[in-house]
Amino acid sequence: MQSFDDDNSKKKNLKRSRSNPCNMPVTDSNILDDCNIFPVEEIVQYPLPGYVAPTSVSFSPDDSIITFLFSPDHTLNRKVFAYDLKSSKQELFFSPPDGGLDESNISPEEKLRRERLRERGLGVTRYEWVKTSSKRKAIMVPLPAGIYLQDLSSPKPELKLPSTPCSPIIDPHLSPDGTMLAYVRDSELHVLNLLNNELKQLTYGAKGSALTHGVAEYIAQEEMDRKNGYWWSLDSKYIAFTEVDSSEIPLFRIMHQGKSSLGSDAQEDHAYPFAGASNVKVRLGVVSSAGGAVTWMDLLCGGTDQPENDEEYLARVNWMTGNVLTVQVLNRLHTELKILNYDIKTGQRSVILEEEHGTWVNLQDCFTPLDRTSKFPGGFIWASERTGFRHLYLHGTNGNLLGAITEGDWMVEQIAGVNEAAGLVYFTGTYDRPLESNLYCAKLFRDENQPLQAPVRLTRSKGKHVVVLDHHMRNFVDIHDSLDSPPKVLLRSLQDGSLVMPLYEQSFTIPRYKKLHLEPPEIVELQANDGSTLFGALYKPDKTRFGPPPYKTMISVYGGPCVQLVCDSWINTVDMRAQYLRSKGVLVWKLDNRGTARRGLKFEGSVKNKFGSVDADDQLTGAEWLIKQGLAEAGRIGLYGWSYGGYLSAMTLARFPDVFRCAISGAPVTSWDGYDTFYTEKYMGLPSDNPTSYEFGSVMHHVIKMKGSLLLVHGMIDENVHFRHTARLVNALVAAGKPYELLIFPDGRHMPRGQRDRIYMEKRIWDFIERNL
Incomplete structure (x- = not known):
């Protein structure tokens, strides 16, 4: 492959040497002292550079104050601050009396909730304004120790409701009129009257069973972006809530292999609905916030593996004026959505809108x-x-x-x-x-x-x-x-x-x-093989340090639906792994293939029944574009990614062995029959309907062609993409006689969270890249 510089003598002088730990041109001895400018620990240090601005911004009910979460010392440990718009003064509004949330005081339920939210924040992670008819200015703050109310005029917060690790308070929310607090405890819905401190339990029969009341099920949280399992009416008189029955879902057991203890402390069971199998049963009830009998709406979602079920998923719930309850339900095949209006007194319903599309219907929150x-x-x-x-x-x-x-x-x-x-x-x-x-x-x-x-x-x-x-x-x-x-x-x-x-x-x-x-990376445009415009981002090494291209190249991959990597955002400028590799003389490339987000349904729908096909083809197109531009050369290109990106990295390495030399595959889905119902069936259909698509979309199907090096990384207690995905791929690699490297984290879930684990992982990743490119 021709370099931009055709002077052969210069090429010889700029030859890279593995004996040079900085991977710099060996002739440039004046810059060897820069080896430690970018220590690997920088990759895992949070917050990222520049991401210390206020978050969770909210206006007070009268719009006179703006509140937000902020860390004055620029850590992940945040407090609530208030900015008075009239006086232009900022002050600390709420500081957790016990330091707030940290990794040592999180309940198991909260840990899993944080996994669903991809939450890293500590201290205070959320708050709500108390909306009352008076001029009182107060917020509600949920912490591991309990529920606090903080009045702006009071020096100390009030602990309204204590919480305990064995019986934590889940998902607390204030009523619209600010007089009550609803929450879930021991799988039941409760209400606290903030005026007289009276407690009421509103639901019964779930504690100690396979039922939950008022808690969003796993699929709702992970895949539907529905985090709530109950909803206040606009007048605060009623609460709609879900009853989730997981009794017919076989439990998937995850063993904590890294623990010294045995028994129940070293295992956890999850009602995980696999593609093609049954979902949990979900029904919707309405109860008075003062207590009393539950009125069940005429609706039952899930509980069957039949594709013709047109009310499989309870997607969204809204209240309209006049206490009309509006519900969105989605069919099993994701091609039909209905909006239903309910009479909460009788539970009877009427269909007010139907949405259909042959590709799929995307859920959204614009109602x-x-x-x-x-x-x-x-x-x-x-x-x-x-x-x-x-x-x-x-x-x-x-x-x-x-x-x-x-x-x-x-x-x-x-x-x-x-x-x-x-x-x-x-x-x-x-x-x-x-x-x-x-x-x-x-x-x-x-x-x-x-x-x-x-x-x-x-x-x-x-x-x-x-x-x-x-x-x-x-x-x-x-x-x-x-980007700038x-x-x-x-x-x-x-x-x-x-x-x-x-x-x-x-x-x-x-x-x-x-x-x-x-x-900042350079944003470029290129064409897919069907003429679609694709956007890519280039992180080029410094020519003065590493000479002209072509460079060793790593492609940072995600490529799955609902995500856009390449965008005009600071998050790309402070992509610390990409910047670290760039500092080592590696060109880093990102490409949003067909199937990714924010480009319209035709672009996104290109991957319908084609996971591992169109998306991998586009990643190949991107690599070929780099080669044509003289930036990279075939055989010196690798890939890395996590989750869907881990899947696509391994798949692309296997399908195109003459172009890609290595891949780092983190927490990959390796066969779609082992992932959940909602996500998998939306894009790939049911396994029984599309066996050919499932077979082609499995990494194991392509392992026999694999020539390059593969590093698999996975947490052993990942409750989202189970470790069995990696284990199944390892079996296929062994059967095909293919070498692989394995990095496991016995206490890791879908992403390693501990600083020690993440530093170790980044060192192993760089070692792998350096040895294989």
């Missing part, structure tokens, strides 16, 4: 009830991908379509707020570029006989914007970052996006950023 006004009889906003891109539509109370709110070859992401009086809806989306996320405004009510107007952009800088609107629809908090800018927090006018005041900004003299010589 927004609208009040009845003098100009509008009421209804709701709905988001549909009927055109191939997610857009907003206005519907009447009975579900009748009144018109489109947005349109075009771009997608709406989330509704940020609705100003019904002004007839405006605010949302984030990709109107300007699919690699960015901006806040836009559109008319709620379309002008008759007029074409739909383009949305108005309210965020001004390129990159990603996460927004929080105030209650009066006057201002919004803009949390902005880009670490996160900053600004208060802007909702009228035109103009700056009201900066709340938190960081300079580019971030110590770690400067010390490690981090540089």
Whole structure:
């Protein structure tokens, strides 16, 4: 392969040497002292450089105060701070009396919840404002020790409800009127009256059984992005809740092989629904917040392995005015979704909307009830991908379509707020570029006989914007970052996006950023074999240190649905493993193949029944593009990834042995018949319906062709992608006589969390790359 520099003598001088630990050109002795500029420990140090800005931003009920989680010492241990908009003063609002949440005081239930949320934060991880008719300003903070209330005018918090490790408080939420607190304890739903401290248990019969009341089941949390198992009515008089019955799901046992103890402490059982098998049974009840009999809605989800079940998954629950309960249910094949309205007194229902698509129906959180006004009889906003891109539509109370709110070859992401009086809806989306996320405004009510107007952009800088609107629809908090800018927090006018005041900004003299010589990756475009535009990101080594290309190359892979890696975000600039490899003279490349997120349903749907096919083909296309550009050379390219990325790394190595030399496969799904129902069947159908797709999509099917080196990394108590995936692949490798390397973490779940484990893993990863490229 020709280099950019055709001077053969220069090529000889720039030849890499494995005896040089920094992997630099051997002729440049002046820079050998830079070997320790980027120690491997930097890869695993959190927060990442620049990611110390406030999070969990919220407005007080009267919009006079902005609260947020923040760590003054720039660690993961956060407290609640308050910023007074009138006085422009910031003060500490809540500091955990006992230090708050840390890795030593987390209950088993909380540990699993944090796995579902991919949560790393410590100290305070969430809070809620108490919404009352009085001028009192207070927040509720759940901690391992219990539930605290903190009044802004009080120097000390009040412990309202103690918690214990053996009986922890799960998922506490305040009532809309601020007078009650609902929570789950011992699998039952309870309510605490905050005015008189009276406790009431609302549900019975679950404790000690295979039932739970008010807790979202595993599939809801992991795959449906539904974290809640109960919902307050708007007037605080009722609570809708799920009853989950897992009694008919065979338990999957995970042994804690690294523990010195035996017995129940060294094992855990999970009701895990495998592809093609039955899901848990879920039904929906409504109970008065004052207690009393439960009214069960006419609904039963799950409990069968039959593909024709059109109400398999309870996807979303919302309350509308007048105590109408609105429920979204999805069929087993993910091609039909229904919105149901329930009479909570009788449990009877009516279908108000049906959504169908031959590819699949993506769940989203854009359903927004609208009040009845003098100009509008009421209804709701709905988001549909009927055109191939997610857009907003206005519907009447009975579900009748009144018109489109947005349109075009771009997608709406989330509704940020609705100003019904002004007839405006605010949302984030990709109107300007699919690699960015901006806040836009559109008319709620379309002008008759007029074409739909383009949305108005309210965020001004390129990159990603996460927004929080105030209650009066006057201002919004803009949390902005880009490849060139670490996160900053600004208060802007909702009228035109103009700056009201900066709340938190960081300079580019971030110590770690400067010390490690981090540089943003270069974003490029290329074409897939079907003509689709693909986006890639390049982390190029420093030419002055490592000479001209081609370079040893590692491809950072995810490639699965619902995720976009390549975007205009600071998270890519501080991808510490990519930057570490770059500092070692390795070119790092990322490519979002067909099937990944934020590009529309046609692009995403390319992988329907084709896991390991189209996605791996595109990764090959990316590698060939690098070779054609003279940046890489065949046989000196590797891959690394985790979860779906671990799967795709191993699959691509096996399918294209003449191009890829090695792969690091972390927590991979190696055969889709061993993963869960919801995710697998959405994209691959049922195993009984698509045996050929399942066979081709299994890494084991391609092992016989594998030539390169493979490092498998997995936690042995991973309750999401079970260790058996790696074990099954090892069996296939042994049977085929293929060498492999194995790195296991006996106490690790889906990702190693301990600092010691992560440092050890990164050292092993670099050692593997250095030996094999």
